[in-house]
Amino acid sequence: MSRRLAAAVAAAATRAATLAAGVGAPAVLVAVVLGACGAPAAPAAPRPPPAKVVQVNATGEAVELGAILEPGHVTVVDYWATWCGACELVDERLMATIVDEPAIVVRKIDVGDGETPVARQHQVGALPHLRIYDRAGNLRHVLTGNDAFAAGDLARALAAEP
Numbered sequence: 001m002s003r004r005l006a007a008a009v010a011a012a013a014t015r016a017a018t019l020a021a022g023v024g025a026p027a028v029l030v031a032v033v034l035g036a037c038g039a040p041a042a043p044a045a046p047r048p049p050p051a052k053v054v055q056v057n058a059t060g061e062a063v064e065l066g067a068i069l070e071p072g073h074v075t076v077v078d079y080w081a082t083w084c085g086a087c088e089l090v091d092e093r094l095m096a097t098i099v100d101e102p103a104i105v106v107r108k109i110d111v112g113d114g115e116t117p118v119a120r121q122h123q124v125g126a127l128p129h130l131r132i133y134d135r136a137g138n139l140r141h142v143l144t145g146n147d148a149f150a151a152g153d154l155a156r157a158l159a160a161e162p
Contacts, residue, residue: 049102050070050073050105051105052105052106053095053105053106053107053108054068054105054106054107054108055108055110056068056107056108056109057109057110057118058110059082059110059112059116060110060111060112060113060116060117060118060119061110061116061117061118062117062118062121063109063118063121063122065077065122066137068107069107069133069137070105070107071135071137072103072135073103073104073105073135074103074104074105074132074133074134074135074155074158074159075104075105075106075107075132075133075137076094076098076104076105076106076107076130076131076132076133076151076155077106077107077108077109077130077131077132077133078090078091078094078106078107078108078109078128078129078130078151079109079111079118079119079122079124079127079128079129079130079131080108080109080110080111080127080128080129081110081111081112081113081114081127082110083113084127084128086127086128086145086148087127087128089149090128090130090148090149090151093149093151093152094106094130094151094152094155095152096152097151097152097153097155097156098152098155098156101155101156101159103135103159104155104156104159109122111124111127111129114127125144126144126145127144128143128144128145128148129142129143129144129148130142130143130144130148130151131143132151132154132155132158134158134161135158135159135161140154140158141154
């Protein structure tokens with residue numbers, strides 16, 4: 001406690017003790033000291049875990065990456081399109097690999113036909129296209145084409161890092 005606060009508490013306690021002469025000065029002193037300290041802070045409610053998979057945009061709509069990365073989690077950003085059959089195969093393999101890993105989340109971005117604001121914004125050409133960010137939000141892997149099949153294993157390795 002700072003000296004100024006301690007002096008103010010002592011002065012208030014003295015005044016309260018003087019006013020409460022016959023009421024039980026020790027009880028008043030305790031009430032004043034506790035009142036000066038404030039009510040104990042309620043513990044913060046635990047944050048619910050983030051959703052495992054989230055579709056973050058409407059087809060082709062631009063996306064701010066910083067807003068979709070999950071702090072403290074490995075985030076796999078999956079750029080995909082409904083017409084991309086290989087994207088579906090990569091997604092199946094990825095989900096099978098990370099299903100039991102709570103430290104990994106997937107954020108899906110629909111790039112549409114490829115000539116969309118989000119595709120230009122993130123310079124996505126070929127599909128499948130995945131980017132993997134570590135717990136601190138640093139880009140660690142960019143995977144395209146057949147390399148994207150390794151996304152689950154790479155994400156698990158990042159999740160295992162201290």
